[in-house]
Amino acid sequence: MEIKTGLKYTESHEWIKVEDSIAIVGITDYAQDALGDIVFVEVPEVERKVSKGAEVVNIESVKVAEAVYAPVSGTICEINEQLEDEPELLNEAPYDTFIYSIEMTDPSELNGFMDAAEYEEFINNSKE
Amino acid sequence: MKITPLHSVYANLPGTKLVDFGGWEMPIQFEKGILAEHRTVRNAVGLFDVSHMGEILVEGSDALAFLDYLLTNKIVGSEEGRCIYTPMCRDDGGTVDDLLVYVFSGQSCLLVVNAANTDKDFQWIRQVLDAGEWNCKAANVSGNWAQLAVQGPGSLAVMEKISKGFEPGAIPYYRHRRACQTAGVTALVSRTGYTGEDGFEIYCPSADAPRLWDALRAEGALPCGLGARDLLRLEAALPLYGHELTDSISPLEAGLSMFVKLEKEGFIGRDRLLAMKEQGLPRRLYGLEMSESGVPRDGCMVYLSGETSSAGVVTSGGKSLMRESFIALALLENGRVKIGDEVEVDIRGKRKTALIVKKPFYRRSE
Structure with missing residues (x-):
């Protein structure tokens, strides 16, 4: 299971890459493996204002539908349009495939997310 | 949870994902994943462990007559060696189960039933037997049998390689042959399946199942899980x-x-089913294909365009690789829609348009 350093991680298995005031969000290798083959991704509209915890993305695998929640508050500034035709990119390259990015209103909301080592420990603990 | 005789063979392989399926711990997928497994069955050959299926043996001089009363399809007069698909109904026309009858002889048939229904079916059958004067008995022999399904256009070639003393290709569609030698295992072999492809189902004593599984794998059959099986049967409607x-x-x-x-003449549920047919069926199963992207799933409500009260509900849905679209089966009020009509499916609170299409969604070319 690949875990990439330099990213922040949520307990719901999203990764967050921070570039200044922008948070770029995707799902982790663990998440894509647990979901199985992903067949549909419903992304939010650009410029939509979201608050932390809001449901912004719907990922559908062959087996299940899974909601992805906004890890921080802000405005959606970019979505990965490639996912409309190639949702399988999330399986093939989860860390190279972002889902959306968000212009944060309060970057301090990032405090408390895990780093790579903490996320690895989190996964190992949740397996037991 | 219950496990099959093959559980220990694959449970610890990397990539195997096990789920609770009606009280059985079964593989939903193996290493390559559901979509790859689906493609393999459509293009080559896949191997399924379906040992969770139940087997009920009905024997005695009245066996066929009893089954004619118990089941909706015609059993009396069937030749030995036939496999007959049939629903089993309640008095009110509801369905107890759907199953395959293997006609062994005029006095002996094997019923292959859905895993989760095995106990319910056996109880139902015993109850019907006890209520009449039938000269036959029923036995739940599920524990004795393992069942493997070899499915896909390459299945005949694989079967030929492991068979001795019989021609698997000489078994016609929906027929079976008993006491076949496959990979050194004595087995019941039928030309049946649940994928919409050519294929075989092999029943053998539980202890022999790992040997048969390994032989089929060695000939190139790819292990496939219940996830692929569900998609395949959905495409075949x-x-x-x-x-x-x-x-x-x-x-x-x-x-x-x-x-x-x-x-x-007189079988369980006949009066109600006949009345239902004469008065017009309240609901009917339709095929849906999404025009807008979205995955219709079991339980999604279906609406006629612009209407507020629903016309029915999705019973199964998913992505069809063969059509490259999202498809569903839906039980809708009879007569409200026809092929080509547009309907709306409520997917996670959003209404998305779909077309009523012909079933099946996929039919193999001969």
Whole structure:
């Protein structure tokens, strides 16, 4: 299971890459493996204002539908349009495939997310 | 949870994902994943462990007559060696289960039933037997049998390689042959399946199952899980008990009238089914194909365009690789829609448009 350093991680298995005031969000290798083959991704509209915890993305695998929640508050500034035709990119390259990015209103909301080592420990603990 | 005789063979392989399927711990997928497994069955050959299926043996001089009364399809007069698909109904026309009857002889048949229904079916059969004066008995022999399914256009070639003393290709569609030698294992082999492809189902004693599994794998059959099996049967529009058929859905509503012989004298559910047919079926199973992207799933409500009250509900849905679209089976009010009509499916609170299309969604080319 690949875990990439330099990213922040949520307990719901999203990764967050921070570039200044922008948070770029995707799902982790663990998440894509647990979901199985992903067949549909419903992304939010650009410029939509979201608050932390809001449901912004719907990922559908062959087996299940899974909601992805906004890890921080802000405005959606970019979505990965490639996912409309190639949702399988999330399986093939989860860390190279972002889902959306968000212009944060309060970057301090990032405090408390895990780093790579903490996320690895989190996964190992949740397996037991 | 219950496990099959093959559980220990694959449970610890990397990539195997096990789930609770009606009280059985079964593989939903193996290493390559559901979509790759689906493609393999459509293009080459896949191997399924379906040992969770139940087997009930009915024997005695009245065996066939009893089954004619118990089941909706015609059993009396069937030749030895036939496999007969049939619903089993309640008095009110609801479906107890759908199953395959293997006609061994004029006095002996094996019923292959859905895993989760095995106990319910056996109880039902015993109850019907006890209520009449039948000269036959029923035994739940599920524990003795393992069942493997070899499915896909390459299945005959694989079967030929492991078979001795019989020609698997000489077994016609929906026929079986007993005491076949396959990979050194004595087995019952039938030309049947649940994928919409050519294929075989092999029944052998539980202890022999790992040997047969390994031999089939060695000939190139790819292990496939229940996830692929579900997608394959959905494309072929084959009903799955608990979805298209339940205690409260009749086989006529599920589009299975060719397996309900209403002209047959007195069988359980006949009066109600006949009345239902004469008065018009309240609901019917339709095929849907999404025009807008979204995955219709079991339980999604279906609406006629612009209407506020629903016309029915999705019973199964998913992505069709063969059509490259999202498809569903839905039980809708009869007569409200026809092929080509547009409907709306409520997917996670959003109404998305779909077309009523012909079933099946996929049919193999001969």
